[in-house]
Amino acid sequence: MNVAVVTYNGEDTGRKVTLSKDIFGIEPNDHAIYLDVKQYLANQRQGTHKSKERAEITGSTKKLKRQKGTGTARAGSIKSPLFKGGGRVFGPRPRDYSFKLNKKLKQLARKSALAYKAKDKCINIVEDFSFEAPKTKEYIKMLSSLSVSDKKTLLVLSESNQNVVLSGRNIQNSKVTTADKLNTFDVLNADNLILSESSVEKIDNLLKKK
Structure with a gap:
């Protein structure tokens, strides 16, 4: 699957990125997704009720x-x-709600979530960018240029960028993360994925590990 690369201003760069069939083209496994999301939500529970x-x-x-x-x-x-x-x-008594899942199952769940987004054509590829300073207006302008300002979005960077994170953290229905922290819940919870160009290769490397 080929996706056009655009700048954060929405301009076409003339380049295309090929999304790996081993990740974005697999047959999604719904049960793996269910278990991974269940574990994620369970881990959010403090368990301090008494x-x-x-x-x-x-x-x-x-x-x-x-x-x-x-x-x-x-x-x-x-x-x-x-x-x-x-x-x-x-x-109720204080308890730990977390439970263990195998790495391969969690990997399959993330692949399945990404495959669903690719199937629904809800993935945007953006050329690597950075802001000179934290500017929420610039982040909103980027979302508007990609026609996703009215949708729940997840921006995935190859590595953490403090200015971009600070620019997007106060915007409702918008989240910024990095490729190594990508999880099934965040992928499915977003209407659109915005992947930086370099993050695509990093996701491939992380999810192709055996």
Whole structure:
């Protein structure tokens, strides 16, 4: 698949980049995508939730009433989960939600996500660029020139560029990342991928590793 390379101002450079069939042309594996996205979202969870059980509630341990003869159920403590203000039964406890996935499966998931974007023709290739200083207006101008200003975008650079990152971080529905930090969730979450010209080769090298 050949994609035309344009400048960040939207001008055609006359060059084309060939997207590897081994990555952008594979048959997507939906289950691999599901597992990788599930792991990503699980890793975002802090797991610090906690509720007090009856042993942790502050209150009197005095028996509320006599055991028999009241006509109601027996009750031994105000801290019982049956009463208002009592402890919670089987409440949440701090835990780690992360789980392990094999590298090859995660690699397949990223390839599948990129293949979906290539299939839908939602990939733009931009000539390598940089801003002299952080300028949000310049970043917005770039999105407008690529006709993606009204869409959720993910810009992938070959290596981190502080001026570009700072220019795009305050724009809603826009994210900047690097090829080595590319993940399945971000690819699928974006409507359009904007790949810098040098990042294409880096993605190829990273995802072709055995």
